[in-house]
Amino acid sequence: MRHTLAVLVENNPGVLARVAGLFSRRGFNIDSLAVGRTERPDVSRMTIVVEGDDRVLEQVSKQLHKLVDVIKISDITPEEYVDRELVLIKVHCEAVHRGEIMQVADVFRARIVDLGRKTITVECTGNDGKINAFEEALRPYGIKELVRTGKIAMMRGTRFTSVSGVRDED
Amino acid sequence: MEMTVAQALIRCLELEEVDIIFGYPGGAILPVYDALCKAASIKHVLVRHEQGAVHAADAYSRATGKVGVIMATSGPGATNLVTGIANAYMDSVPLVLITGQVPTSQVGTDAFQEVDITGITMPITKHNYLVKDAKKLPSIIKSAFHIASTGRPGPVLIDLPKDVASETIKFTYPEKVSLRGYKPTYTGHPAKVKEAAKLMMNSQRPVIYAGGGVLNSGAAGELLQLAETLTAPVTNTFMGLSGFPGEHPLFLGMLGLHGTRYANLAVTNCDLLIALGARFDDRVTGRLAAFAPNAGVVHVDIDPAEIGKNVQVHVPIVGDVKQVLQAILAHLKKKDRTGWLEQIQQWKKEYPLTYGSGGEKMKPQAVIEAIYRHTRGEAVVTTDVGQHQMWVAQYYRFKYPGTLISSGGLGTMGFGLPAAVGAQIGLPDRLVMLITGDGSVQMNIQELATLVEQKLPIKIFIMNNNCLGLVRQLQEFYCERRYIATEFGFVPDFARLAGAYGIAGYDIETLEQLDKMLPEIISNPGAAIVNCRVDASENVSPMVMAGQGIDEAIDC
Numbered sequence: 215m216r217h218t219l220a221v222l223v224e225n226n227p228g229v230l231a232r233v234a235g236l237f238s239r240r241g242f243n244i245d246s247l248a249v250g251r252t253e254r255p256d257v258s259r260m261t262i263v264v265e266g267d268d269r270v271l272e273q274v275s276k277q278l279h280k281l282v283d284v285i286k287i288s289d290i291t292p293e294e295y296v297d298r299e300l301v302l303i304k305v306h307c308e309a310v311h312r313g314e315i316m317q318v319a320d321v322f323r324a325r326i327v328d329l330g331r332k333t334i335t336v337e338c339t340g341n342d343g344k345i346n347a348f349e350e351a352l353r354p355y356g357i358k359e360l361v362r363t364g365k366i367a368m369m370r371g372t373r374f375t376s377v378s379g380v381r382d383e384d
Numbered sequence: 385m386e387m388t389v390a391q392a393l394i395r396c397l398e399l400e401e402v403d404i405i406f407g408y409p410g411g412a413i414l415p416v417y418d419a420l421c422k423a424a425s426i427k428h429v430l431v432r433h434e435q436g437a438v439h440a441a442d443a444y445s446r447a448t449g450k451v452g453v454i455m456a457t458s459g460p461g462a463t464n465l466v467t468g469i470a471n472a473y474m475d476s477v478p479l480v481l482i483t484g485q486v487p488t489s490q491v492g493t494d495a496f497q498e499v500d501i502t503g504i505t506m507p508i509t510k511h512n513y514l515v516k517d518a519k520k521l522p523s524i525i526k527s528a529f530h531i532a533s534t535g536r537p538g539p540v541l542i543d544l545p546k547d548v549a550s551e552t553i554k555f556t557y558p559e560k561v562s563l564r565g566y567k568p569t570y571t572g573h574p575a576k577v578k579e580a581a582k583l584m585m586n587s588q589r590p591v592i593y594a595g596g597g598v599l600n601s602g603a604a605g606e607l608l609q610l611a612e613t614l615t616a617p618v619t620n621t622f623m624g625l626s627g628f629p630g631e632h633p634l635f636l637g638m639l640g641l642h643g644t645r646y647a648n649l650a651v652t653n654c655d656l657l658i659a660l661g662a663r664f665d666d667r668v669t670g671r672l673a674a675f676a677p678n679a680g681v682v683h684v685d686i687d688p689a690e691i692g693k694n695v696q697v698h699v700p701i702v703g704d705v706k707q708v709l710q711a712i713l714a715h716l717k718k719k720d721r722t723g724w725l726e727q728i729q730q731w732k733k734e735y736p737l738t739y740g741s742g743g744e745k746m747k748p749q750a751v752i753e754a755i756y757r758h759t760r761g762e763a764v765v766t767t768d769v770g771q772h773q774m775w776v777a778q779y780y781r782f783k784y785p786g787t788l789i790s791s792g793g794l795g796t797m798g799f800g801l802p803a804a805v806g807a808q809i810g811l812p813d814r815l816v817m818l819i820t821g822d823g824s825v826q827m828n829i830q831e832l833a834t835l836v837e838q839k840l841p842i843k844i845f846i847m848n849n850n851c852l853g854l855v856r857q858l859q860e861f862y863c864e865r866r867y868i869a870t871e872f873g874f875v876p877d878f879a880r881l882a883g884a885y886g887i888a889g890y891d892i893e894t895l896e897q898l899d900k901m902l903p904e905i906i907s908n909p910g911a912a913i914v915n916c917r918v919d920a921s922e923n924v925s926p927m928v929m930a931g932q933g934i935d936e937a938i939d940c
Contacts, residue, residue, distance in 0.1 A: 224565060228514075232506060239507050269692070276689035282511040282531060285565040377564060 216245060217271050218297065218367050220375045221260040221278060222286040225251055229283045233260065236281065242266065242274050246299075246364035257285065257377060261297075261366045288375045290367060297367035300339045302327070303349065306356030307334040315355060322348045333358060341365075389518045390415040390549040393482070394423045396525035399557050402426055402453050404444065404809060406437040410457020412497060413484025415549040417455070429809065429838060431802065432830035434461050438468020439799050439828070440806030442477045443766060443789045447810035449602075451533050454481045459497030462543075463504065467796060469539050470508040474793025475623060476600060478537035480528050487547040488516065502543050510538030518551040523558050530561040535568030536687040537600060568686060572701040572708035580658075580682045580699045581715030587656035587680075589724045590616040593639065593668075596623030596792065597661015597685060597705045604628065604785040606709035607660065613713065615721040617728055619647040621662050622777055623792040630761060630781025636728070637737070640668040641928050642774045645735035648934040650728055651676050659683040661705040664694040665793070674933025684708045737778050738925075745919035748772065748847045750895050752779040752819070755845065758902040763815040764807055766790065768800035768824030771853035774924040776819050798827030801844070805831055808840040815843070815906065822848040822875050832885050835911060843905055844913045846878050849920035857923045861940065862930075882913035890914045 223229045230249060237244050245263035252259045264274055271289065278284050307315055315334055319326060324338035338348050342365060349360065369375065387395070393416060397405070406429045409417045420428060431437040434456045441452030452472075456465055462483040472479050486495040502512045511531050513524050521544075528540040584590060592614075598607050604627050611618045611634050618628045619636040628635055636647035651657065657679040662668070669675040672695060683690075683697040684705055691700040701708050739749040752775045755763075761783030767773045767790040782788055789807050791799035804818040818825075825846055835842055847853075856870040882889030887910055892898045898916065905912050926937035 227516075228502065228506075231503070235506055272692060273689065280510075280687070280689055282563060282566045 215265070215267065217264050217266070217289055217291045218295070218365065219260075219262045219264060219275070220288045220290050220367065221262060221284060222252070222375065222377055223258050223260060224283040224285065225256050225258045226283055229258065232281050232283060233262075233278070236277055237264075237274075240273070240277055242270065248364035248366050254377075261364070263365055285377055286375065290369055290375070293373065294370040295367050296370055297341050297365050298339050299342055299345050299365045300337065300363045301345050301348070302335060302337055302361050303352055303357055304333050304335045304359040305352050306332060306358055308332060311355060315352070318351050322351070324348060385555050386552055387555050388415065388419065388549065389515075389521050389544070389551050389553055390419040392521055392553055392555045393525065393544070393549070394419045394426070395555060396522055396557060397453065398423060398425055400451070400525070400529050402451070404429060405453045405455055406431055406441040406444070406806065407455030408434050408437055408457070408461060409455075410461045410484060410497070412458035412486055412546045413455060413461070413482070413544075415546065416482065416484065416544065429805075429834065431834050433828065434464035435468050435798065436802035436805070436828050436831045436834065438465050438472065438479070438481070439796075439802035440809070440831075440834075441479055442468065442472045442475075443803035443806035444810040445477050445479065446786060446789050447764065447807040450810075451529055452477065452479045452806070454479060455483075456481070457484045457497070458486055458501075459499050461497075462499055462501035466504060466508070467794075469505055469541065471791050471794040471796045471799060472539045473508045473510070475791065476537050476596060477539070478532040479539040480525075480532050481539060481541040483541065483543050484549070485514070485543045485545040488545045489547070491545060501541065505541050508539070509541050512541040512543070514543045515545065515548050518548050518553050521548075521553065522555065526558050527561050527563060531563070531566060535566075569688070569702045570686070570704040570707050572684065572703035572711055574711070576699055576701045577708065577711045578715060580684075580701060581712050583656055583680055583682060583699060584614055584658065584712070584716060585719065589654045590614055590656040590658060591636075591650050591654040592616050592618040592658045592660065593621070593651065593662055594618055594624045594627055594660045595621040595662025598624055598627040599785055600661065601686070601704045601706040602785070603660070603706035603709055606706055606713065608632075609713055610658075610709055610716075613716050614719050615725065616658070617650055617725070619643070619651065621665070621668055621792075622790070624662060625777055626782035626785055626788040629783060631783070638777045640665075640934060641670065642778070642924050642926065643934065644737055644778070645926055645937060646728060646731035648928075648937060649731050649735070652933065652935040653727075654679045657681045659685075660709070661685060663690045669694065670928045670932055670934040670936075674935065739922065743919055743921070746893065746895050746898070746917065748849070748916070748918040748922055749775050749779055751845065751847060751898060751916050751918060752776055754895060754898050754902060755817070755819070756780050758906060759815065759817070761787070763787065763817045764789065764811060766800050766804040766807055766816065766818045768818075768820040768827075769795045769797045770821045770824055771857065771922070771924050772819055772821045772824075772847040774854070775847075797824040800824055801828050801835070802831045804842045804844070805835050805838065805840060808842050809838065816840075818842055818844045820844065820846055821853065822846055822850060822872065822878075823852045825878075826876075832881075836885050836887060840911060841909055842911050844911070846913065846915050847918050848875065848878065848915050849918050849922075850875055851920055853920065853922075854924065857927075857940070860923070861927070878913050878915040888912040892916045
């Protein structure tokens with residue numbers, strides 16, 4: 215099963231290497247990892263999507279906890295959460311197909327961000343199901359280049375992940 | 385007070401009450417050594433190879449309970465530490481290592497003697513630091529000692545670029561450490577403690593399986609009390625040896641791959657396995673499905689990641705073994721037990737540790753027994769890795785906690801000699817012995833010079849069989865006796881080598897000779913090398929073959 219982990223880490227140099235190294239040497243499979251700083255400049259947040267059964271997940275979480283730079287880990291999979299990923303896709307596009315591709319983009323609420331002589335670049339956000347579907351819809355036109363950010367996620371409602379744990383708002 | 389970072393570093397070490405540093409100088413760490421000149425309270429032990437420095441500090445730490453401190457320079461100085469660091473990491477030994485680094489402006493340029501030692505040691509340190517901001521040095525040192533010595537202990541490395549070491553800072557040493565991502569748990573969860581106590585009281589056939597965590601937490605007294613209260617037999621992992629008195633009637637010896645048959649049978653047939661500060665290592669469990677198949681498992685460990693890693697646990701307790709045992713003992717009443725103990729007694733009678741008596745050559749097992757006869761467990765024993773190490777585990781009865789210092793998890797040949805150096809420096813008044821092999825001792829034999837320079841009266845017993853016995857044994861059983869690269873075409877004359885270092889050398893061919901010479905060897909005030917020519921055909925027995933359960937050991 216796929217799990218989504220929200221991991222708060224010290225914003226120290228090398229922390230990404232520590233986390234990534236841990237996953238590879240312990241044989242854990244990362245589906246995606248997205249990292250950036252949070253509302254606090256000294257704290258970064260990683261959203262890690264990892265494949266594994268409950269036992270694997272327990273080990274992932276415990277081993278992550280052993281890293282001194284890791285402050286908090288929440289497996290938000292069982293919670294209600296919003297998740298998003300952003301993709302940029304550059305599609306082969308002759309002038310005659312522009313309208314058609316723009317219609318596809320419209321269906322997925324994607325935005326055209328660049329036009330070239332024979333290309334069109336679109337931006338789309340959503341969960342990975344939507345992104346995958348969008349990619350498939352564009353594939354027949356010829357995808358020249360594609361880049362995805364990896365998933366970021368946040369719990370819905372008043373619950374939140376903070377340095378002091380997963381809590382309800384006071 | 386204003387001072388250079390190098391001076392501040394030495395000041396920090398003084399405030400951490402470091403009295404000894406094992407190290408080897410070089411260009412990048414020059415400013416730190418220069419500052420060390422003025423530190424009257426810190427002694428520096430100059431080793432002959434950086435690996436020796438780590439092993440010596442490792443053993444010093446195990447012998448004294450203090451944090452071992454190591455210094456080395458950048459590049460090769462740092463990479464030579466790597467095996468020692470991995471060794472300490474696997475055996476949970478608190479170390480603080482300080483390496484010099486090329487100046488910040490050259491970091492990342494493949495400069496002379498530059499190596500990314502924080503990157504290299506990431507998987508084998510508990511934590512490491514590259515000091516970029518001079519002001520942070522004091523708090524980094526404070527944190528390093530805290531991280532190394534608390535929770536599950538381990539090595540922490542600090543890489544200090546040469547230019548940073550020469551910067552001037554205003555020195556204040558923080559009183560407290562604040563690490564929001566690091567808060568080890570010491571006290572067991574009360575509900576789990578109760579549950580464990582209940583299982584222990586209700587168990588008919590309990591076995592206590594005690595590891596190195598018992599020694600790390602100083603819980604040997606509590607372990608003894610637990611065993612005697614429950615009248616439960618105790619088996620030790622290799623790392624746990626010396627944590628329970630070797631002559632105690634409840635002692636089963638070591639379990640696992642080369643464990644006693646009765647320990648392995650007891651574990652296989654128990655209804656409750658009480659795992660204390662042990663990690664269900666593959667050398668202990670053999671085939672996992674056959675390990676304690678009908679037992680409930682109580683697992684006490686300070687490292688939550690060890691609980692449930694290899695086996696399913698019924699009562700997990702995260703905490704310090706000593707504190708958790710104290711809490712459990714409060715819930716226990718003295719329990720007598722006859723049937724289970726009789727069964728174990730029968731196994732002990734039926735399957736004792738044995739070795740052949742034939743042949744002209746001295747049996748290595750008999751050498752260990754002789755050393756035990758003459759020391760009665762009063763010595764601190766360091767070993768290397770190989771057959772001799774397993775024979776020590778089987779035939780030497782440890783009396784006091786911490787009197788075995790050996791490389792368990794990593795199995796580092798070459799650990800023994802520098803470890804003996806570190807142990808003797810930490811325990812100047814104790815009899816320190818190294819039991820090693822002709823293969824292992826040659827792996828760090830340069831440390832003989834350190835031993836002599838430091839005037840250490842270490843007694844070195846070399847189980848000399850002219851080969852790499854344990855690997856040879858593997859070739860006998862797994863490669864149909866196709867021996868390759870395990871027999872030495874040349875082995876130095878160790879007794880004469882002793883002469884070259886100005887210490888006593890002995891050549892021993894027979895057990896009678898050994899018995900006669902041992903009192904002299906032990907009582908002499910100086911160091912000695914005792915070259916014991918032993919029967920090369922002896923194997924470590926019993927042995928559990930790969931993929932087998934621990935109750936399926938073969939005699940070999």
